[in-house]
Amino acid sequence: MAGPGTAPGATDQTGYDRVRYPSGVYAPSDPSRLAALARIHGLAAPDPATARVLEIAGGDGANVIAMAAALPRAQFASFDLAPSAVADGQAQAAAAGLTNVRVFVGDVIECAETLTGPFDYIIAHGLYAWVPEPVRVATMRLIGRLLSEHGVGFVSYNALPGCYLRMAVRAMLLHHVRDEADPARRLALARECLAGFSIARPGDRPALAGLRSVAEAMLNKTDAVLFHDELGESYAPQLLTDVVDAAAAQGLAYLNDAYPPMIRDGLPGLHVAEADVVALAQADDFAVSVFFHRTLLVRAGRNPARGVVAAHFAGLFATTVLRPEPTAEAPGRFVAGEQSIEIDDPRLAEILTTMGKVAPWRLPIDALANSDDHCNALVELCERDLVVFHAAQLPAVSAPGPYPRTSALMRAQLAQGLAVAHSLDLRVVGLDDPGVRHFIGLLDGTRDRAALDRDWMACAWAETISTTDALDRMARAGMLVA
Numbered sequence: 001m002a003g004p005g006t007a008p009g010a011t012d013q014t015g016y017d018r019v020r021y022p023s024g025v026y027a028p029s030d031p032s033r034l035a036a037l038a039r040i041h042g043l044a045a046p047d048p049a050t051a052r053v054l055e056i057a058g059g060d061g062a063n064v065i066a067m068a069a070a071l072p073r074a075q076f077a078s079f080d081l082a083p084s085a086v087a088d089g090q091a092q093a094a095a096a097g098l099t100n101v102r103v104f105v106g107d108v109i110e111c112a113e114t115l116t117g118p119f120d121y122i123i124a125h126g127l128y129a130w131v132p133e134p135v136r137v138a139t140m141r142l143i144g145r146l147l148s149e150h151g152v153g154f155v156s157y158n159a160l161p162g163c164y165l166r167m168a169v170r171a172m173l174l175h176h177v178r179d180e181a182d183p184a185r186r187l188a189l190a191r192e193c194l195a196g197f198s199i200a201r202p203g204d205r206p207a208l209a210g211l212r213s214v215a216e217a218m219l220n221k222t223d224a225v226l227f228h229d230e231l232g233e234s235y236a237p238q239l240l241t242d243v244v245d246a247a248a249a250q251g252l253a254y255l256n257d258a259y260p261p262m263i264r265d266g267l268p269g270l271h272v273a274e275a276d277v278v279a280l281a282q283a284d285d286f287a288v289s290v291f292f293h294r295t296l297l298v299r300a301g302r303n304p305a306r307g308v309v310a311a312h313f314a315g316l317f318a319t320t321v322l323r324p325e326p327t328a329e330a331p332g333r334f335v336a337g338e339q340s341i342e343i344d345d346p347r348l349a350e351i352l353t354t355m356g357k358v359a360p361w362r363l364p365i366d367a368l369a370n371s372d373d374h375c376n377a378l379v380e381l382c383e384r385d386l387v388v389f390h391a392a393q394l395p396a397v398s399a400p401g402p403y404p405r406t407s408a409l410m411r412a413q414l415a416q417g418l419a420v421a422h423s424l425d426l427r428v429v430g431l432d433d434p435g436v437r438h439f440i441g442l443l444d445g446t447r448d449r450a451a452l453d454r455d456w457m458a459c460a461w462a463e464t465i466s467t468t469d470a471l472d473r474m475a476r477a478g479m480l481v482a
């Protein structure tokens with residue numbers, strides 16, 4: 001992997017340097033999830049464990065840094081225009097001792113022509129609808145030029161028609177702050193405008209009520225997100241058909257959407273002609289006023305299967321947030337947060353129960369892969385965000401080795417005094433319990449069980465849990481690495 005690996009220059013400040021954007025991990029872009037979605041369509045997908053992954057405009061690279069810590073045999077790169085974000089990412093990768101990730105300053109327009117690849121997974125999250133047209137074209141050009149033969153591209157963006165409402169509120173905000181250049185004052189004026197506008201008035205037309213609720217949601221955003229997402233220079237939400245046309249111009253084709261409620265967009269049925277897939281998905285977007293997409297792209301000509309076929313699920317894994325909570329009237333009742341569903345099929349109920357018990361470990365779904373009905377049921381649960389498909393097991397060890405350790409990234413984040421760390425499956429994990437912090441600090445791979453026992457027993461929290469139980473808990477939570 002080579003590219004314009006410019007050192008961050010202190011003088012080349014962008015808007016994203018002046019007001020830093022809170023980047024972090026983004027589990028929907030996990031190569032294991034993208035590979036699974038490709039395979040559900042009957043397509044081969046590169047093994048995440050050895051994949052080459054690129055994030056375009058990845059800010060400080062937090063997302064690929066967390067992936068690199070989880071998948072040491074894979075190679076990661078992230079570039080961004082903002083030198084200060086890149087410098088932070090480089091420091092984070094160095095602190096964790098990661099040698100399989102490169103974070104560098106780069107402009108999409110330049111990288112589209114000069115970066116070398118190929119890459120198996122290319123991610124562009126939070127960029128496409130917030131940049132001018134030439135950057136959008138370059139984003140697709142870069143993916144089209146560098147995506148490997150079996151690779152998957154991931155482009156997330158604000159979508160039309162849902163974001164027409166947001167555009168209307170944004171127009172009002174831009175008018176309100178038009179004479180103010182100072183970021184803090186722009187934010188203060190924008191908040192004042194949103195606070196006033198979001199109050200309902202007697203006799204509001206329904207359209208106004210909709211706009212007011214959009215304004216209210218904007219008020220709940222942090223300053224950094226409000227500053228860039230709503231007051232930024234460019235905002236161009238996209239129609240799905242326009243995104244797919246832009247991709248097609250670069251030799252790419254639509255696979256599906258990685259936003260769970262839209263998984264049927266790419267799986268409308270085996271009888272549906274390929275030429276109709278995007279048109280149907282676009283019609284659905286209008287019907288439900290879609291406002292967000294995570295469009296997945298593959299090289300043109302790969303012929304994805306457009307219906308659920310059990311054989312395509314063989315070898316995949318799944319996790320669920322569902323837990324069984326049977327009642328006398330509803331023996332097949334499962335719950336997840338506010339959601340509650342009834343599963344009549346005893347085999348499916350059994351599998352979901354086990355899946356929930358082992359989470360965040362992923363359950364092989366081979367047992368269901370001989371039945372289209374069961375696979376369809378899992379896709380339905382995925383649509384409701386209750387099941388997630390993976391191409392690979394959680395990259396952790398299920399039992400502590402002789403010298404137990406957690407990921408180097410987690411330990412580096414702990415050493416930096418951060419209150420949260422990034423897990424191997426791209427979750428944000430709270431580290432506020434001092435006992436947990438101390439135990440994770442001990443799991444650096446230098447202590448055998450005797451040394452670990454000795455050092456744990458010497459601390460103030462030892463009476464709350466034994467070394468064995470604490471290790472067992474860490475292993476079950478998928479937080480130990482080989």
Ligand SMILES: C[S@@+](CC[C@H](N)C(=O)[O-])C[C@H]1O[C@@H](n2cnc3c(N)ncnc32)[C@H](O)[C@@H]1O
Nearest residue numbers: 016023057058059080081082106107108125126
């Ligand atoms: C909304 S932030 C998203 C950052 C990250 N992908 C995330 O989701 O947290 C948009 C990012 O795009 C970067 N960006 C904007 N235009 C760019 C360009 N032409 N080339 C490279 N990066 C760009 C900004 O510096 C910023 O970090």
